[in-house]
């Protein structure tokens with residue numbers, strides 16, 4: 567009997583959990599524990615790190631998982647690297663469920679940068695009103711460009727002091743809407759948006775809103791992840807599972 571571990575935290579991971587909840591395939595949804603109240607899932611959930619690749623490999627073996635689906639975010643670099651290592655070590659097959667990167671279209675004013683550090687450097691220059699829509703984990707890097715007024719969008723109320731002297735916080739979790747992000751950008755007089763190239767629908771609203779307002783976007787390219795089999799749809803994951811089930815693996 568197969569048993570699936572989903573490394574979650576994205577819209578697609580939630581869609582896979584919904585699909586598996588309709589089958590008799592035992593599955594467990596894993597959150598890192600990054601936010602206070604993660605979204606409930608229709609299958610059992612576990613929260614917290616595994617203790618590196620070794621910990622994950624051990625967890626897969628000890629709990630008798632037969633399949634590992636990495637449905638984490640394209641920027642969850644370390645988790646995806648650990649999933650490849652743990653799969654190799656444990657022999658449990660791995661499949662990544664991910665989404666294609668966004669591509670700029672007519673009317674987009676993107677400046678693509680390699681990573682967060684390059685985005686910080688690109689912000690050198692006179693004071694602007696900048697929306698940082700990249701979450702909480704990399705905010706301190708922007709302290710070296712304190713001249714700007716930053717609009718920060720965070721999932722949870724910040725606990726400690728923020729590393730930016732001149733900022734406004736909006737606490738909200740996606741998926742976001744174009745209407746909502748248009749209103750947000752206008753309300754705060756935003757002149758520039760900083761975004762990760764997450765792909766998918768959940769975070770695209772700010773790009774559509776920026777396009778409509780003709781605002782420049784600093785687009786942070788995805789990290790190059792370890793090589794692994796990748797699919798872009800829940801159906802392809804179900805086929806991967808069904809196929810192996812059909813073979814009675």
Ligand code: 3Y8
Pocket residue numbers: 574575576577578580596597598599600601603604605639699700701702703704719720721722739740741742761762764766767768769772
């Ligand atoms: C904890 C679990 C679902 C999943 C929803 C997606 C869409 C909405 C858009 C912006 C961009 C950002 C951020 C974002 C989005 C979805 C998805 C996505 C971006 C939750 C969630 C967890 C996290 C972790 C959180 C990070 C942060 C990143 C905010 C749940 C809500 C900026 C990424 O405070 C922190 O420490 C937050 C950390 C990692 C990036 C960062 O570096 O700060 N996501 N986000 C997961 C865990 O514990 O394992 O409650 O659902 C999930 C979602 N966030 O099922 O509907 O699929 O991408 N998440 C980015 O894309 O740039 C916000 O503001 O415009």
Ligand code: NAP
Pocket residue numbers: 573574575576596597598599600613614615616617618619621622637638639641642643644645646648701762
């Ligand atoms: P990361 O930097 O790649 O991972 C750091 C460590 O966090 C991992 O080594 C692992 O700890 C733990 N971890 C990460 N994801 C986990 C999961 N789903 N289940 C159990 N442990 C997990 O990860 P991240 O970028 O902080 O992302 C954390 C979570 O937020 C993931 O679920 C991801 O899908 C979600 N998310 C991230 C982003 C983003 O921009 N990075 C955006 C949206 C959603 P151990 O080494 O101890 O096992």
